[in-house]
Amino acid sequence: MPGVPQTKPPAPRSRPVPHAxxxxxxxxxxxxxxxxxxxxxxxxxxxxxxxxxxxxDVGMTATAFMSVSLDPPLVMVSLRNDSRMxxxxxxxxxxxxxVLSESQRHIAGRFxxxxxxxxxxxxxxxxxxxxxxTGAPLAGGALATLECRTEQRVMAGDHTxxxxxxxxxxxxxxxxxxxxxxxxxxxxxx
Numbered sequence: 001m002p003g004v005p006q007t008k009p010p011a012p013r014s015r016p017v018p019h020a021x022x023x024x025x026x027x028x029x030x031x032x033x034x035x036x037x038x039x040x041x042x043x044x045x046x047x048x049x050x051x052x053x054x055x056x057d058v059g060m061t062a063t064a065f066m067s068v069s070l071d072p073p074l075v076m077v078s079l080r081n082d083s084r085m086x087x088x089x090x091x092x093x094x095x096x097x098x099v100l101s102e103s104q105r106h107i108a109g110r111f112x113x114x115x116x117x118x119x120x121x122x123x124x125x126x127x128x129x130x131x132x133x134t135g136a137p138l139a140g141g142a143l144a145t146l147e148c149r150t151e152q153r154v155m156a157g158d159h160t161x162x163x164x165x166x167x168x169x170x171x172x173x174x175x176x177x178x179x180x181x182x183x184x185x186x187x188x189x190x
Contacts, residue, residue: 037063039108039179039186042077043136044088044095057137058119060085061112063181064159065097073166075148078159084119086160089150095164096136098128099144101176102188107139108179109186133167143178145170 042062046055064078075097079086089095100108110122127140131147138145148164177189 033183036180036182036187038065039063039100039181040065040077041098041100041107041111041139041142042079042085042095043098043138044085044092045135045137046088047092056119057123058084058088059111059122059137061108068163073169074151074163075146075166076161076163078156078161081155081158081160089162090153093150094134094136095148095150095162096131096134096138097146097148098137098139098142099146100139100179101141101143101173102179103176104139104141104179105186108181131168138170138172141173141175143171143173143176145172 040062041059042065043057043059045057048055060079060083062077062079066076068074068076077097079089107126110126123137126137128137129140130136131138131145133147134149136147138147145168146166147168148166150162151165152163154161154163180187180189
């Protein structure tokens with residue numbers, strides 16, 4: 001019609017291709033981003049590679065970590081298949097967990113980076129002690145630390161669930177609250 005502006009109908013929204021189950025990756029991630037999770041640093045030491053009998057320290061940030069059993073004391077961490085930590089824990093049964101405090105956001109971010117620098121440099125200026133049982137780094141200032149031995153590995157889609165028996169549990173500090181992960185960001189409670 002003359003004098004009436006022509007408008008295009010809105011373009012149809014492109015919907016991500018769903019899995020056979022009917023949910024897309026974006027929908028799944030969006031829904032689970034609404035679940036607050038605690039943040040931990042999982043660490044292990046590679047088998048001895050140098051003259052001093054020490055291998056390189058390896059670490060990764062995890063938000064999929066939970067208690068599994070009280071008797072025996074078991075915990076579980078979810079690792080992306082073929083990640084450096086997944087490959088290492090397939091060979092090395094001893095590992096550790098540091099439950100990060102709200103003041104340790106920088107540690108969580110550092111060990112979660114994609115395309116990151118070598119693990120040796122990541123640990124360079126972070127205070128830690130070595131676990132007496134595992135030899136793995138335990139972050140200084142963590143709310144709690146656990147040393148574990150792998151009991152079972154379960155393949156679950158694109159991740160491996162590693163169930164570990166807790167060999168030691170320490171409460172190095174009572175200061176501050178926990179670091180949490182919610183809606184794709186590290187956050188403090190409160």
